[in-house]
Amino acid sequence: MPAKILLIEDDETIVTLLDYNLRSSGYDVAIAPSAEEGELILAEQLIDLVVLDWMLPDMSGIELCGRLRRTGKLPRIPILMLTARGEEADRVRGFANGADDYVTKPFSVPELMARIKALLRRSAPSRVSEVLSVGDIALDREAHRVTRSSREVSLGPTEYRLLEVLLESAGRVLSRNQLIDRVWGSTAEIDERTIDVHVGRLRKALVRGNEFDPIRTVRGAGYSFETPPK
Numbered sequence: 001m002p003a004k005i006l007l008i009e010d011d012e013t014i015v016t017l018l019d020y021n022l023r024s025s026g027y028d029v030a031i032a033p034s035a036e037e038g039e040l041i042l043a044e045q046l047i048d049l050v051v052l053d054w055m056l057p058d059m060s061g062i063e064l065c066g067r068l069r070r071t072g073k074l075p076r077i078p079i080l081m082l083t084a085r086g087e088e089a090d091r092v093r094g095f096a097n098g099a100d101d102y103v104t105k106p107f108s109v110p111e112l113m114a115r116i117k118a119l120l121r122r123s124a125p126s127r128v129s130e131v132l133s134v135g136d137i138a139l140d141r142e143a144h145r146v147t148r149s150s151r152e153v154s155l156g157p158t159e160y161r162l163l164e165v166l167l168e169s170a171g172r173v174l175s176r177n178q179l180i181d182r183v184w185g186s187t188a189e190i191d192e193r194t195i196d197v198h199v200g201r202l203r204k205a206l207v208r209g210n211e212f213d214p215i216r217t218v219r220g221a222g223y224s225f226e227t228p229p230k
Contacts, residue, residue, distance in 0.1 A: 002026050002027050002028045003027055003028070003048040003049065003120050004027070004028040004029070004030060004045065004046060004047055004048050004049075004182075005022055005027050005028070005029055005030070005047070005048065005049045005050070005051060005116065006029075006030045006031075006032065006038060006041055006042065006045075006047045006049070006050045006051070007019065007022070007029060007030070007031050007032070007051045008032045008033075008034075008035065008037075008038035008050060008051070008052045008053060008056065008061065008064070009031075009032075009033070009051070009052075009053040009082065010033045010034065010053065010055075010056055010057055011053070014053075014082075014105075015031055015033075017109070018051065018109075018112075019031065021109050021113060022113075022116075025113055027116075030045060030047065033057070034056055034057055034058045034059075035056050035058050035059035035061070035063075035064040036058055036059075038050075038052075038064065039064070039068075042068070044175075044177050044178065044181065045177075045178060045181045045182075046165070046169065046174065046178045046181060046182045047077055048077065048120060048123075049077060049078050049079075049080065049116060049119055049120055049123070050077060050078070050079045050080070051080050051082055051116070052064065052065060052079055052080065052081055052082065052099075053081075053082050053083065054081060054082070054083030054084070054094075055083070055084075061081060061082075061083070062081070062093060062094055062097050062099075063097075065079050065081065065094070065097045065098050065099055066097035066098060068098070069097065069098030076123060077123070078100040078101070078119040078120070078122075078123045079098060079099050079100055079101075080099070080100060080101045080102070080103060080112075080115060080116065080119060081094045081099040081101070081102045081103070082103055082105065082107070083102070083103075083104060083105065084104065084105045100119055100123075101115050101119060103115060130142050132164065132167040132168065133167075134167055134170045134214065134225060134227055135212070135214060135227045135228050136148055136149045137153075137167075137206065137214060139160075139163060139164055139167055141164075144160070146160065146163065148206060148211070151208070153205050153206060154205065155202070155205055156201070158183065158198055159198055159201050159202045159205060161182075161183045162179065162183050162198055162199070162202055163202055163206075165179060165182045165183055166215065166223065166224075166225035167225060169224075169225070170224075170225045170226070170227070171224060171225070171226065171227075172224060173218045173221050173222050173223070173224045174222050174223055174224065175221060175222040176192040176195045176196075176222055176223075177192075178222065179195050179222065179223070180192070180195060183198075195223075199215060199217075199223060202215065203215055212228040214226055214227070214228075
């Protein structure tokens with residue numbers, strides 16, 4: 001599934017430019033014109049990378065970046081700062097507040113795309129890997145094949161996408177809203193109960209006999225994909 005990038009930017013010209021180029025490169029894009037809306041999206045959707053403008057109408061991007069890092073709301077997701085402030089002191093301040101990269105305006109679109117790709121390659125290698133594996137379960141994207149040890153696992157298209165999302169974020173608790181967004185899309189009208197039904201079907205296909213159940217239900221939070229205890 002394509003990596004999802006959150007663009008927190010209030011300049012419509014830049015939003016249009018980046019949205020077009022990111023989607024043309026195969027990424028999924030979410031857009032927020034303010035820090036507040038950006039935080040809401042981060043709470044509800046699975047985001048792989050944030051492009052964050054320094055100057056926002058309700059809060060500076062650097063303040064938002066620091067707050068997200070300090071509160072632990074964005075522990076592993078890379079943040080690329082986008083700003084007209086190119087002085088060394090500003091770059092140092094950006095990195096000190098948790099930014100992973102820094103691009104000044106006006107910017108080269110090919111360079112920006114290359115930086116985004118490099119950040120994703122380092123932070124989320126599973127997003128570009130052809131084979132996802134956790135424990136004895138493997139999903140081969142190219143062959144569209146799932147196996148557990150030497151056994152082939154037969155899955156419907158929805159359970160396959162659900163497993164792919166869980167494997168990509170193994171060890172991380174994903175809310176039902178996040179799973180709906182990643183599996184069906186943010187505009188889908190899917191009841192949360194539907195998620196539980198598909199998770200049940202996925203469990204039934206993955207687990208035979210006394211095999212370890214890798215899908216952990218976190219009450220009031222969602223689901224996570226775990227490795228067997230040692």
